[in-house]
Amino acid sequence: METTDRVWTEHVFIKHNPAALHKNPLAYQNKLMIDYFNKQILPSVLDDITFLKENNTPSEFELVVMSKYERTPDKEPENPFSELDAGFDPHLEDFDELPTPIRFLKFYYSKVPSTFTETMCKYILSYKDQSLIPPPIAFMLGIIHDIGLTVPVDHKLAFKYYLEAKKGKYPYAYYTLFDIYARCFDTYGVERNHTTALKYIVKLMLYSIYCSDSWISPSFVGDGAFGYLSIAYAHLDISAYACQYAQKIATSSKSLVKRKIMQYILTVGKKEMEEQLKALEELSKECDDPFLLVKIADIHLIGSGPTAKNQERAREFLIKLLNSTSNSPFRYYGYELLGYLYDAKGEYKDALKCYRVGAQYGLIYSMKKVGTAHALGLTIEPDFKLAESLLVQAAALGSNDAYLSLLELYIYLSELKGKAWEFYISVLPLVPMFSFFEQDCYQLYKAMMMEKGMGVEKNYPSAITIYSTLPKKDFPVALYRLGKVYLRSDNIIQAQQYFEDCYHNYTNITKNWLQPHASTYIRIAKLYLLGQGCDKNLLRAEEILDKAVNLKCCSTIPCLIRKKKAKVILERLRGNGETENAGRKDKKTTSKEEMKDTTKEENTIFA
Numbered sequence: 001m002e003t004t005d006r007v008w009t010e011h012v013f014i015k016h017n018p019a020a021l022h023k024n025p026l027a028y029q030n031k032l033m034i035d036y037f038n039k040q041i042l043p044s045v046l047d048d049i050t051f052l053k054e055n056n057t058p059s060e061f062e063l064v065v066m067s068k069y070e071r072t073p074d075k076e077p078e079n080p081f082s083e084l085d086a087g088f089d090p091h092l093e094d095f096d097e098l099p100t101p102i103r104f105l106k107f108y109y110s111k112v113p114s115t116f117t118e119t120m121c122k123y124i125l126s127y128k129d130q131s132l133i134p135p136p137i138a139f140m141l142g143i144i145h146d147i148g149l150t151v152p153v154d155h156k157l158a159f160k161y162y163l164e165a166k167k168g169k170y171p172y173a174y175y176t177l178f179d180i181y182a183r184c185f186d187t188y189g190v191e192r193n194h195t196t197a198l199k200y201i202v203k204l205m206l207y208s209i210y211c212s213d214s215w216i217s218p219s220f221v222g223d224g225a226f227g228y229l230s231i232a233y234a235h236l237d238i239s240a241y242a243c244q245y246a247q248k249i250a251t252s253s254k255s256l257v258k259r260k261i262m263q264y265i266l267t268v269g270k271k272e273m274e275e276q277l278k279a280l281e282e283l284s285k286e287c288d289d290p291f292l293l294v295k296i297a298d299i300h301l302i303g304s305g306p307t308a309k310n311q312e313r314a315r316e317f318l319i320k321l322l323n324s325t326s327n328s329p330f331r332y333y334g335y336e337l338l339g340y341l342y343d344a345k346g347e348y349k350d351a352l353k354c355y356r357v358g359a360q361y362g363l364i365y366s367m368k369k370v371g372t373a374h375a376l377g378l379t380i381e382p383d384f385k386l387a388e389s390l391l392v393q394a395a396a397l398g399s400n401d402a403y404l405s406l407l408e409l410y411i412y413l414s415e416l417k418g419k420a421w422e423f424y425i426s427v428l429p430l431v432p433m434f435s436f437f438e439q440d441c442y443q444l445y446k447a448m449m450m451e452k453g454m455g456v457e458k459n460y461p462s463a464i465t466i467y468s469t470l471p472k473k474d475f476p477v478a479l480y481r482l483g484k485v486y487l488r489s490d491n492i493i494q495a496q497q498y499f500e501d502c503y504h505n506y507t508n509i510t511k512n513w514l515q516p517h518a519s520t521y522i523r524i525a526k527l528y529l530l531g532q533g534c535d536k537n538l539l540r541a542e543e544i545l546d547k548a549v550n551l552k553c554c555s556t557i558p559c560l561i562r563k564k565k566a567k568v569i570l571e572r573l574r575g576n577g578e579t580e581n582a583g584r585k586d587k588k589t590t591s592k593e594e595m596k597d598t599t600k601e602e603n604t605i606f607a
Contacts, residue, residue, distance in 0.1 A: 348373070
């Protein structure tokens with residue numbers, strides 16, 4: 001390989017893109033190193049890394065780097081959950097005893113409501129006696145025994161399950177085993193072995209294609225192994241060895257697929273990467289290996305290197321998996337990816353077929369999507385009990401999105417509304433670990449429950465305070481809710497101002513966002529329909545509703561419920577001929593009587 005160790009080392013750091021803290025346990029270890037790992041690697045940083053490794057133990061190295069490279073923003077964003085700060089403490093007493101993902105999960109599950117933990121453990125432990133345990137489940141069995149969740153702590157048994165998960169190419173098993181052999185060997189009764197540790201990191205770089213969203217987002221992490229590899233630099237001097245072992249796989253592996261994929265991974269220049277991708281695609285014409293197909297699809301999905309993002313191209317390779325009878329773990333990861341692509345196109349029936357395969361394999365994102373389908377009766381019979389069970393399991397296994405989906409389920413489905421406030425209170429300890437956008441979603445739903453008295457006494461002042469602090473560009477609905485609150489208080493002028501502000505923010509979304517959700521158009525149609533914030537125009541409302549109900553977009557609970565209701569309203573408008581002469585623009589509805597007359601009509605449309 002012509003690439004020097006130094007060039008390839010820089011390449012690794014440049015490609016490293018740390019995951020959000022709430023999604024990835026490794027990101028906590030990277031927490032204050034993000035600034036200098038994110039865009040470019042300077043020679044001075046490489047010199048610092050060398051110096052620190054020579055003069056500090058691994059744990060000291062981490063603390064020194066975190067301290068040295070910390071950059072405090074001029075102004076921290078206001079966090080409504082600051083009183084529930086869940087900051088990760090790097091000085092945990094088991095810092096040198098448990099691998100990084102396990103330390104994070106021990107902390108995480110200390111915050112998870114006990115009902116979720118018990119549900120998770122009951123579900124996971126039921127797999128113990130099976131001859132073949134899906135790799136994601138095997139890894140979770142390791143966690144349960146490692147940190148003593150409803151069972152006695154047993155590190156040796158946990159280690160056995162990590163090895164089982166590794167056989168199934170499960171990414172977190174590779175990193176965990178690396179950390180065990182490099183740092184936590186005493187805890188698990190093994191000898192420290194740098195060579196074995198480094199092999200796990202390099203193999204992780206080879207195999208890390210996609211991992212369900214238990215601790216990372218349901219996005220594509222083909223480059224994620226480079227992030228893991230950077231942690232190896234933090235603990236060990238592996239530059240030369242990693243290059244050597246990676247080259248060995250690229251030139252001497254018995255598997256042609258592994259050789260070709262590693263050759264692609266080791267490339268640096270644009271031309272070289274393009275040539276290697278073409279070689280992979282040519283190989284796929286003769287070989288239907290799931291690993292190869294998913295890797296090529298992943299390259300197109302994430303736009304790796306010089307390759308532009310291309311979902312349709314990725315879909316071509318993933319569809320070939322449908323005829324595969326292989327029991328490869330990559331077949332299951334591929335099905336989940338394909339389900340995601342079908343989902344994004346609104347092809348929910350095909351998406352559900354794929355998600356079912358992923359859910360059977362223990363992939364948490366798939367479990368969440370199957371649960372959502374049952375909740376909404378999406379191409380399947382509604383089953384609220386099964387939907388709730390699947391979402392609870394996915395949430396207990398660590399899916400932040402599943403927690404939010406559960407709350408939305410309780411808020412938007414009349415059959416389950418009585419659980420909304422109680423559930424919101426139960427998950428509060430976890431909320432600080434979620435993204436700022438997700439935290440804002442919880443604040444929005446809290447305000448809606450206070451405004452409507454859902455499980456809690458109505459409290460307009462508190463609801464107004466929360467609505468007023470949410471970012472307008474992300475939450476125009478908060479402006480609408482403010483208008484509703486002031487309308488009930490007979491402050492028509494203030495209400496109309498908020499409705500107008502809401503209308504302009506929603507129209508800005510349709511102009512500036514690449515792919516607005518159907519719910520955005522539905523809310524604009526609602527404003528036209530009721531004459532709130534804009535001139536009442538039934539014809540325009542009908543046109544927008546028609547576009548919204550036919551728009552293909554991701555299947556979130558609020559969006560799909562609004563689409564269902566929008567379809568009913570659209571049929572009613574057309575059936576009653578209400579829009580035949582509505583092309584004219586009526587005056588804005590501003591009088592107290594006219595504004596309040598819209599309430600009855602609005603209640604038949606959308607929450």
